[in-house]
Amino acid sequence: MTIQLPTKSFFIPQPPDDREIFWAMQRYPDNVKVYHPHGSIDGTSVFWHNRLWPNILFFAVYVDPKAMDRHFLFHRILDDLTKLAGKFSDKHLVTSDYDPQHDFNQWLHQQGFTLMDKVHCATLNPDGLSITTQNFPTSTQELTVSEALNHPELLSQLLTMSWQAYRDNHPSLSPATVSTHDWQALLLPELVSDIPSLLVNDSGNLIAISLLAKSAQTAGKLWLVNESTPGAANRLFANQVTWLKSYQRSLSICLPQVTLKLLGLTEQMAMLKTTTYENFLQ
Numbered sequence: 001m002t003i004q005l006p007t008k009s010f011f012i013p014q015p016p017d018d019r020e021i022f023w024a025m026q027r028y029p030d031n032v033k034v035y036h037p038h039g040s041i042d043g044t045s046v047f048w049h050n051r052l053w054p055n056i057l058f059f060a061v062y063v064d065p066k067a068m069d070r071h072f073l074f075h076r077i078l079d080d081l082t083k084l085a086g087k088f089s090d091k092h093l094v095t096s097d098y099d100p101q102h103d104f105n106q107w108l109h110q111q112g113f114t115l116m117d118k119v120h121c122a123t124l125n126p127d128g129l130s131i132t133t134q135n136f137p138t139s140t141q142e143l144t145v146s147e148a149l150n151h152p153e154l155l156s157q158l159l160t161m162s163w164q165a166y167r168d169n170h171p172s173l174s175p176a177t178v179s180t181h182d183w184q185a186l187l188l189p190e191l192v193s194d195i196p197s198l199l200v201n202d203s204g205n206l207i208a209i210s211l212l213a214k215s216a217q218t219a220g221k222l223w224l225v226n227e228s229t230p231g232a233a234n235r236l237f238a239n240q241v242t243w244l245k246s247y248q249r250s251l252s253i254c255l256p257q258v259t260l261k262l263l264g265l266t267e268q269m270a271m272l273k274t275t276t277y278e279n280f281l282q
Contacts, residue, residue: 020097021062024048033080034062040109042067043104045077047084052175052186057081057090060097061104074107092173092281099276108280116172116281121254122274124217126244133238134231138192140207142239144194145188157206159184160196165209165226169256186279192220196243199236201229208232210240210263212251219249225259237263 013266025032035043044064050058058082063073083091096114097105148154159180167174178186191197192212199208208227212220227233244251253265254277260266 007029011172016230019062019102020060020095021046021089024060035077037073038068042070043073043077045081047081049088052178053094053173054078054176055089055091056094056173057085057088057092058094058096060095062102063104064101069178069191070103071107074104078108078111078231079105094279094281096277096279102277105280107224108282111282113280113282116279117170117256118276118278119169119254119256120260120269120274121277122269122272124251124253124268124272126241126249126251129241129268131234131238131241131268133235133264139202140232140235141200143198143200144195144237145191145193145197145211148198149188154200154204154206155184156180158209159187161206161209161226161228162224163213165211165224168226168257168259169224173281178248181223190223196236208236210236215252219244219247222253222255225255225262227262233262234264237265238277 018202021044027046028048030047031048032046034041034043035045041064043061045059047059047060050056061077061081063070063077067073081093084090093113095105095108095113098121099118141282143154143159148158163183190213192214195212197209197211198206199210201207205228207229209224210222210233211224213223215221225233227236241251253260255263255265257266260269
């Protein structure tokens, strides 16, 4: 019998339909395993590795709520993933998805998985945003990522500040140290390069970044935020919102609470329809 991988509409019948499993199945099709003990697909799993997180097996699982013997299937899937982690000498298992978690991820709490961190996600319409900026008298200049590429010293500062922001986004489990060259190769292809994303003071030093990752649905996804001068990130983001308004482009975000506060977005988020994205670690 030939087993067909489920489509998005078939396998994820409940909103939100952007579950981690669907994204992962598309990106890592060779690592997909389907479970069909009764002749139809009752569940699927997929795993992958990330060079910034060696010794971690990342995975996503979905089990059909109507499947028979679901808890037996839960154990079988987790056992298979644990064996894979042993095969690759991985020390941890990590899975992520949107809250509310589906049944399998909720069951993982009983198997020693703990909440590692979470971020809050929303799509922002700049026309509806009003960012309160702090008193920031310093003379500054905004630059795009493309412009920074023409200034080696500024690019070096950008790489240092963005790497620190990436580490800060994962406080529970720091990524592996990588060379500046490797981080540049990983970072730059992901970034939107034509939106003002860097704030430089009158001495030519980088004092804030607000970097957007590429997104098919919006102008970008706000990703890495950092500052060396208090209030600089807030000022930069307020100017980004003005830029987005002028081009009538929306913005998606997925950030931890501490970064939302840094940008002055805490109150705005409370009035928006948001989702929470959670990471679990064993």
